[in-house]
Amino acid sequence: xxxxxxxxxxxxxxxxxxxxxxxxxxxxxxxxxxxxxxxxxxxxxxxxxxxxxxxxxxxxxxxxxxxxxxxxxxxxxxxxxxxxxxxxxxxxxxxxxxxxxxxxxxxxxxxxxxxxxxxxxxxxxxxxxxxxxxxxxxxxxxxxxxxxxxxxxxxxxxxxxxxxxxxxxxxxxxxxxxxxxxxxxxxxxxxxxxxxxxxxxxxxxxxxxxxxxxxxxxxxxxxxxxxxxxxxxxxxxxxxxxxxxxxxxxxxxxxxxxxxxxxxxxxxxxxxxxxxxxxxxxxxxxxxxxxxxxxxxxxxxxxxxxxxxxxxxxxxxxxxxxxxxxxxxxxxxxxxxxxxxxxxxxxxxxxxxxxxxxxxxxxxxxxxxxxxxxxxxxxxxxxxxxxxxxxxxxxxxxxxxxxxxxxxxxxxxxxxxxxxxxxxxxxxxxxxxxxxxxxxxxxxxxxxxxxxxxxxxxxxxxxxxxxxxxxxxxxxxxxxxxxxxxxxxxxxxxxxxxxxxxxxxxxxxxxxxxxxxxxxxxxxxxxxxxxxxxxxxxxxxx
Numbered sequence: 001x002x003x004x005x006x007x008x009x010x011x012x013x014x015x016x017x018x019x020x021x022x023x024x025x026x027x028x029x030x031x032x033x034x035x036x037x038x039x040x041x042x043x044x045x046x047x048x049x050x051x052x053x054x055x056x057x058x059x060x061x062x063x064x065x066x067x068x069x070x071x072x073x074x075x076x077x078x079x080x081x082x083x084x085x086x087x088x089x090x091x092x093x094x095x096x097x098x099x100x101x102x103x104x105x106x107x108x109x110x111x112x113x114x115x116x117x118x119x120x121x122x123x124x125x126x127x128x129x130x131x132x133x134x135x136x137x138x139x140x141x142x143x144x145x146x147x148x149x150x151x152x153x154x155x156x157x158x159x160x161x162x163x164x165x166x167x168x169x170x171x172x173x174x175x176x177x178x179x180x181x182x183x184x185x186x187x188x189x190x191x192x193x194x195x196x197x198x199x200x201x202x203x204x205x206x207x208x209x210x211x212x213x214x215x216x217x218x219x220x221x222x223x224x225x226x227x228x229x230x231x232x233x234x235x236x237x238x239x240x241x242x243x244x245x246x247x248x249x250x251x252x253x254x255x256x257x258x259x260x261x262x263x264x265x266x267x268x269x270x271x272x273x274x275x276x277x278x279x280x281x282x283x284x285x286x287x288x289x290x291x292x293x294x295x296x297x298x299x300x301x302x303x304x305x306x307x308x309x310x311x312x313x314x315x316x317x318x319x320x321x322x323x324x325x326x327x328x329x330x331x332x333x334x335x336x337x338x339x340x341x342x343x344x345x346x347x348x349x350x351x352x353x354x355x356x357x358x359x360x361x362x363x364x365x366x367x368x369x370x371x372x373x374x375x376x377x378x379x380x381x382x383x384x385x386x387x388x389x390x391x392x393x394x395x396x397x398x399x400x401x402x403x404x405x406x407x408x409x410x411x412x413x414x415x416x417x418x419x420x421x422x423x424x425x426x427x428x429x430x431x432x433x434x435x436x437x438x439x440x441x442x443x444x445x446x447x448x449x450x451x452x453x454x455x456x457x458x459x460x461x462x463x464x465x466x467x468x469x470x471x472x473x474x475x476x477x478x479x480x481x482x483x484x485x486x487x488x489x490x491x492x493x494x495x496x497x498x499x500x501x502x503x504x505x506x507x508x509x510x511x512x513x514x515x516x517x518x519x520x521x522x523x524x525x526x527x528x529x530x531x532x533x534x535x536x537x538x539x540x541x542x
Contacts, residue, residue, distance in 0.1 A: 131155060175190060184216060242259055
């Protein structure tokens with residue numbers, strides 16, 4: 001019995017000792033946890049205060065305008081793409097809890113080491129989640145704990161970090177960025193790219209030194225968002241010196257300077273100038289390349305003639321560009337165009353293309369202007385060749401074509417009945433044009449056309465009492481080089497020598513030819529100048 005009592009007493013004493021150890025260990029654990037909680041609360045408060053200070057501070061390295069814009073963007077993250085934004089340490093959330101009839105409670109919690117501490121909930125791991133996923137996870141935890149309450153979670157402040165922008169920018173240095181800052185944003189914070197900098201070779205380097213090149217020209221010109229990526233933590237941006245510039249001149253939709261990068265071919269310029277203008281000459285394109293043999297004048301270029309097919313084909317894709325290259329589109333020789341004037345929507349000079357017909361040129365000139373016969377006015381309305389009604393043009397339009405005879409040098413006149421061509425579909429009237437043709441569309445058949453060596457060539461109202469001589473002097477009379485006695489009369493496609501006192505008919509055409517004596521005088525002058533030039537050269541060589 002005595003031994004049993006001793007064992008019992010020993011067991012009781014041991015139990016007391018174990019209880020005291022457990023209570024002590026629990027107290028130590030609670031103390032440690034309390035210290036950790038205090039540290040966590042302190043870290044959250046520090047992070048939240050820092051975020052507020054950064055978002056409201058005006059002491060930044062970029063302009064006040066950028067500061068205001070960024071501050072607005074940060075407040076409650078109105079413009080954030082919740083599926084792109086990835087949550088990480090430094091982000092600050094706002095949590096609002098309320099119930100109908102009760103006062104709402106709102107507080108802020110910062111992400112520390114990838115975790116967020118929520119009041120009455122505890123720690124939740126949110127690192128690597130998208131903003132949408134993080135909000136849903138936080139809301140779900142509160143909904144499970146407080147089923148009768150409503151919860152609203154939003155991002156109060158985005159985390160911020162410094163990004164180095166270097167190279168060819170106005171103000172190199174470090175700039176504050178957020179996870180929603182893109183390449184163009186950070187470049188603009190640095191004042192933009194210098195004229196010597198490359199928009200097409202903007203480089204982003206990550207923390208491991210891996211570099212990726214982006215083309216900001218494509219982003220700005222065509223809106224290619226893939227060339228304007230988000231800037232992440234520990235990224236740096238570098239704008240290098242541009243490789244070179246090529247210039248596009250002439251009949252391009254967007255002529256001007258085009259930045260080129262090493263390896264660009266001639267065809268790649270199409271991304272810059274887009275295409276040849278509607279009136280552009282597709283048969284005459286020149287590549288002018290700087291030559292090391294000359295430093296001034298046209299001789300400092302090596303000229304490479306091209307065609308549009310060659311540009312788009314093998315030649316364009318195999319010809320590498322160099323700094324200073326010039327691509328000239330258009331600029332035809334004098335015999336490579338036709339002219340249309342009168343009652344068309346877009347009169348002017350157009351490039352001649354083999355096989356071009358009257359209807360082709362009328363379409364290129366925007367069609368004819370509709371004549372309102374009742375009001376005797378012209379409406380600026382495009383007239384479709386096949387859709388025009390007979391009533392709108394019948395007896396109203398005519399076309400005169402002046403064509404130079406290559407053998408004699410004289411100008412022949414061809415009269416086209418546009419009513420037959422456009423309304424009745426008489427394709428025989430749709431004649432093929434020649435280089436140098438001049439087309440005149442008249443909106444009234446009661447006219448006489450006077451041209452050639454006269455002071456004011458053009459259409460004149462028909463007067464049955466007028467003679468050939470009267471109409472010539474209505475056009476200001478012959479010029480100094482014109483000979484009224486060598487006038488030609490064209491009627492119904494037939495041309496003959498005009499009698500000065502004969503009466504005319506509506507639609508007739510009078511051509512005043514050059515004075516033979518004046519022509520001979522000009523020819524003798526040319527020969528005399530040629531002989532003088534030859535004698536001077538001969539004297540120099542002697």
